[in-house]
Amino acid sequence: MEHDKLVKLFQAEFELCKVTADESAIVLSSEKSQEGYAAAALQALLNLGTKAFELRTVTPPGRKEGSVGSTPVAENRVALDALKAADFVVDLVFLLHSAEQAEILEAGTRILLVVEPPSVLMRQLPTEELRLSVRRGAAKLRKARTLRVMSEAGTDLQMKIGDYPVIEQYGFTDEPGRWDHFPSAFLYTWPNEGETNGRVVLNKGDLVWPLNKYLDGAVTLTIEEGYIREIEGGADADMLRNAFESFNDPEAYAVAHMGWGVDPRSKFDALCSEPASVGNDSRSFAGNVQFSTGPNLEVGGTRATLGHFDMPMLGCTLLLDGQPVVLNGQTVENESANLK
Structure with a gap:
């Protein structure tokens, strides 16, 4: 540019x-x-x-x-x-x-x-509308004490939440002590320590960042008491298992933040045409559910592991206290959500 x-x-x-x-x-x-x-x-x-x-x-x-x-x-x-x-x-x-x-x-x-590269910045300059969408979702997430993610691919993950703050990313930082990433439009929180259990099935086409890999086949992660205990599947599972093992750090397997994206302008497959991207299109993509692993320093935790993976997933349902905010990969908004 x-x-x-x-x-x-x-x-x-x-x-x-x-x-x-x-x-x-x-x-x-x-x-x-x-x-x-x-x-x-x-x-x-x-x-x-x-x-x-x-x-x-x-x-x-x-x-x-x-x-x-x-x-x-x-x-x-x-x-x-x-x-x-x-x-x-x-x-x-x-x-x-x-x-x-x-x-x-x-x-x-x-x-x-x-x-992010210039083309991504130009295409996704933040807007006040997206900030309000992020804040509406964050208001729901702050009130919730349970989070469950399910999918037809086989994901069924349950976590208790509330011990850690909710992070709002809407692409600009306008308050003292605030961090943000230009561009972005998603929100997330960390589970209570040791209180995440179930199964995440990364489906064909889901993304693993920073490997910048759209999966060719399903990978199943078995999670017990807040840590990935098994990684199963074909060649993509071997790739992911090797990536985790390379850090030689058990904390790299810890469940980190969980949330969803709200930007209809985002392209989930943007990395195919923008290989220099760090994957914020996929994270921001409206209706994706992002599962992450590794550190929690930015919210007051103690995990300083160098291993961190973000895994935006398509076609998921995300429930907060039993109520859907993402339904089969589509966001469910409530305009009357309390933003305070």
Whole structure:
């Protein structure tokens, strides 16, 4: 994308984030950031009158697929203190699931993750309508104490919820200490520790990220007391089993967040045409149900495992206290949901 168009796009996004001239901002980049993003983000911030600069880092050596929480600012107090002192941080390096991100947010800094390719950003600029849709779903999720997911493929997973907060992703960060990912439109929470049991059947066509693999056949995950105990199926099951084993960490098998997407603009199969994507189309896809594994640091937990997998699934039904919010892969909305 041309520099001027990218600047305009970033400026529109930062205005949604309520970035103002009396604020300070940092663009956090590395040699692996999307080409042109740092310069465009910095120019957009300067256009808004913001006191901004770029902080360029080096990607941690050895970071591999599925590796999260290993950041370029770990054990770098100078960089970390600078990020904590800023009002707004544009994250082009992926701080998510790290202790460093939690510390920055605790200081009141707003963080916006931007790692999707330009075509995805352009197609899915956040809207107020999507924010309201996310918030309506989040209001239901906060009230619920049980979550159940079922599918014709054989999924039947039950979890107790309520001990951890609900996360709303609507694509912009406009409140102190808030994180979001541009673009995104989904919501989720973590189950109570040890209180998830049942079976998840990943069906043909479902996605496993960050392997960026749409499955060729079914994979069955048996879950007991909050952990995956068995992974069964054909070649895709072998692939997933090997990916988990590569972390040599039992906490990688823990059930993490569970939720659903609400964006009708999203393309579930976007990775076929956008291989540089990090899969937010599939996560945001209206009616997908996302099953995830691994860390829970960002919601006050203690699991700092580097192993993390997101698995958006199609055709599922998700029940909160017995009431459907997703029915056979279609969202069920209630306009009167209390947003407080």
